[in-house]
Amino acid sequence: ENEEDPGLVMNFYKDTCPQAEDIITEQVKLLYKRHKNTAFSWLRNIFHDCAVESCDASLLLDSTRRSLSEKETDRSFGLRNFRYLDTIKEAVERECPEVVSCSDILVLSARDGIVALGGPYIPLKTGRRDGRRSRADVLEQYLPDHNESISVVLERFGAMGINTPGVVALLGAHSVGRTHCVKLVHRLYPEVDPEINPDHIEHMLHKCPDPIPDPKAVQYVRNDRGTPMKLDNNYYRNILDNKGLLIVDHQLAHDKRTKPYVKKMAKSQDYFFKEFGKAITILSENNPLTGTKGEIRKQCNVANKHH
Numbered sequence: 001e002n003e004e005d006p007g008l009v010m011n012f013y014k015d016t017c018p019q020a021e022d023i024i025t026e027q028v029k030l031l032y033k034r035h036k037n038t039a040f041s042w043l044r045n046i047f048h049d050c051a052v053e054s055c056d057a058s059l060l061l062d063s064t065r066r067s068l069s070e071k072e073t074d075r076s077f078g079l080r081n082f083r084y085l086d087t088i089k090e091a092v093e094r095e096c097p098e099v100v101s102c103s104d105i106l107v108l109s110a111r112d113g114i115v116a117l118g119g120p121y122i123p124l125k126t127g128r129r130d131g132r133r134s135r136a137d138v139l140e141q142y143l144p145d146h147n148e149s150i151s152v153v154l155e156r157f158g159a160m161g162i163n164t165p166g167v168v169a170l171l172g173a174h175s176v177g178r179t180h181c182v183k184l185v186h187r188l189y190p191e192v193d194p195e196i197n198p199d200h201i202e203h204m205l206h207k208c209p210d211p212i213p214d215p216k217a218v219q220y221v222r223n224d225r226g227t228p229m230k231l232d233n234n235y236y237r238n239i240l241d242n243k244g245l246l247i248v249d250h251q252l253a254h255d256k257r258t259k260p261y262v263k264k265m266a267k268s269q270d271y272f273f274k275e276f277g278k279a280i281t282i283l284s285e286n287n288p289l290t291g292t293k294g295e296i297r298k299q300c301n302v303a304n305k306h307h
């Protein structure tokens, strides 16, 4: 870090685009009013972009002739609503063309999306710049799969500096949104996983009636039937009650290392929010491109053309 590169700071655009953060907040509010589920996407994006080497908006790049996009990999299954991030970028570009990075827009939309969902306000720094290439080739080394062991999950997040309560808090994001049947049928067919709460099995079978779901059919189960639209601590009560959808969700409530925190978060929303805020902050600061590294992308889905 030097004079030209202050790294990440609060309100990085205060001189170059003083309205930037207000425009983003305003757009998030407008878009959330019309498309509630776009807030799930803003929240999920910060994990899928930042956990894979860097918060550099690599997640948003489309495939090119030379490289596969991260969006098209299996771990990204179900990611949606990218067009609303483009809407925010366009609104910011109208005010300050080519100043605000897509990676900062991705992070700040997550911050404001969390608030829209009833979660805490987490002050986050800015000054990230956008990467120029997809990281699809290494993505699986960073993003755990739905049936990953807790040891691997703790190790992957630990490598970013996120501790055990931080991991437990981050998984609390599964208090909103949905999971498609393709990620769940292995727990239902050929035999039902005996660890699932019998009251929940009926619902899951009803929503996922086919052992091999048509990947194009929109068949899914809501992550939290109780409060599906609220980022609250109901997730922890669900998983303690054996109503977690993914194997990782279920294991989180049963592993010796994570269970004590699951119980604590199930009891205290404040504790959940406190740990969630810390962990999101660390995630959002993972290995950013700052200073003169990377670029300010004009359009979030394509790297700039070089002249």
Ligand code: HEM
Binding pocket: 040, 041, 043, 044, 047, 077, 078, 079, 080, 144, 145, 146, 147, 148, 153, 170, 171, 173, 174, 176, 177, 178, 179, 180, 181, 183, 246, 248
């Ligand atoms: C071990 C780590 C994780 C795994 C294996 C995992 C896996 C998944 C899977 C398989 C889905 C369902 C996608 C679909 O079928 O549409 C999902 C949904 C979701 N995940 Fe995660 N996830 C993890 C951590 C996180 C974290 C850290 C966050 C955010 C901080 C997050 C936020 C979300 C959200 C909001 C949804 C709902 C998306 C929607 O409804 O569009 N997840 N996750």
Ligand SMILES: [Ca+2]
Binding pocket: 048, 049, 050, 051, 052, 053, 054, 055, 056, 057, 058, 059, 135
């Ligand atoms: Ca990235």
Ligand SMILES: [Ca+2]
Binding pocket: 175, 176, 224, 226, 227, 228, 229, 230, 231, 232, 233, 234, 235
């Ligand atoms: Ca909830």
